[in-house]
Amino acid sequence: MGIVAGLDSSAQSTQIVVCDTDTGAVLRQGYAPHPATAEGDPQAWLMSLGDAAAGGVLEGVQAIGVSAQQNGLLVLDAGGVLVRPALLGNDKRMQACATELTDALGGKAAWAQAVGSVPQAGQALAKLRWLARNEPESAARAAALLQPHDWLVWQLLGRPLRRTTDRGDASGTGFWSAATGEWRPDLVELALGRQAELPDVLGPAEPAGHTPEGLLISAGTGETMAAAFGLGVGPGDAVISLGASGSVFSVHHSALEDPSGTIISFADATGMHLPVVHTLNAVRVLRGTAEMLGTDLPGLSALALQSSPGSYGLVLLPYLEGERTPQLPNASGTLTGLRRESMKPEHLARAAFEGMLCGLTDALDVLRSRGVEVRRVFLLGAAAELPAVQAIAPSLFGAQVVVPQPMDYAALGAARQAAWSLGVQHGTLAPHTPPQWPSVTGQVFDPGEDLAAGQAVRQQYTAVREQTHPGAF
Secondary structure (H helix, E strand, O other): OOEEEEEEEOOOEEEEEEEEOOOOOEEEEEEEEOOOOOOEOHHHHHHHHHHHOOOOOOOOOOEEEEEEOOOOEEEEOOOOOEOOOEEOOOOHHHHHHHHHHHHHOOOHHHHHHHHOOOOOOOOHHHHHHHHHHHOHHHHHHOOEEEOHHHHHHHHHOOOOOOOEEEHHHHOOOOOEEOOOOEEOHHHHHHHHOOOOEOOEEEOOOOEEEEOOOOOEEEOOEEHHHHHHHHHOOOOEEEEEEEOOOEEEEEOEOOOOOOOOOOEEEEEOOOOOEEEEEEEOOOHHHHHHHHHHOOOOHHHHHHHHOOOOOOHHHOEEEOOEOEEOOOOEOOOOOEEEOOOHHHOOHHHHHHHHHHHHHHHHHHHHHHHHOOOOOEEEEEEEOHHHHOHHHHHHHHHHHOOEEEEEOOOOHHHHHHHHHHHHHHHHHHOOOOOOOOOOOOOOOEEEEOOHHHHHHHHHHHHHHHHHHHHHOOOOO
């Protein structure tokens, strides 16, 4: 038996899980918040890591895997010193830069062919253009580029000459192709106006190195890829994350080139691919409806279950913030089907749940239309615990729904990666065979006899969407 740790440095906190290498059983956990800052302070991430590891959390650990927030950018000078605070993924100042870069290469199709994604405000690519435009002195000092997980691994290893990343995190930068597995330095120059050193991209089980004390550090990866690995998803599985906005991703055998830019072609942490589709509207739809009805999310869920499939004809197109899937940036929400008998709180409540979940099903169908098989859906986020979500989702998705027990699956995935790398080093695991940890536990919901009713709701929703926004898909 060995012991490994996974640490997840998210935007809000550092979470550590310590696991048995053979069984995946969680032996210990640690947690520490990050201070709230407008821009990222990497030193604060290190301090948070130290706080989370206090009290002997890492005692006996033989290897560590690192997961961290995606789409952050750390710019180093020639001496390895940060030239400014980290630019984080949720920084919205880069939207104009993303649009500018899209045009600079010849449009969405050209970018999809080059790197599997169209420039987005959150990507490191757009941050480079913003830096060149707004902080030319910082841009002139830029000698090397890292993301949060890369920087943390580099620090744990004692800041060696070699800097590394993995294919999962690299695939989110906007200047690495999941299809070819190669960096595109020409796109760095397009954005920044000059070249900069990029980290070596490691294979899934390849170690980044050893600490001065001899502790193995695995390649690490981004949070999305680590969470997928922690959940143990494989071909036939999709993951839907319910935040204020939504994301849908699935494991696939190849990168998907999408000229429309709807699909982002990420790589995963195992050698496979993670095509991702985002929606702008998920739980914000429920919160807005709950406020309108003077209740909270549990109250909204209870109301919705007093109605019936189809919400007495009410259909809510949930485009409260515009929408990304379908691409309707200037749209607003639409409520149709109002009749005297449908104007009741319970029907509006159910229409909100059905509208939100139909919007996510649209995103799921984008992947299905490209040959991605979906037999099972993992539903993540606090809203996944709402009874109305659990009752309605399976019949709309047309698949079994799993609501896993609450856990930082990104930290768990990082620990599993560490166990894999350690096993390869010891000769007990092959580089292409990750440790077979048990499947996650959780509640399972099947469509059952509700499938026909769910498909009728989908048809009603689709008819309204096509009438309101013809040709959106």
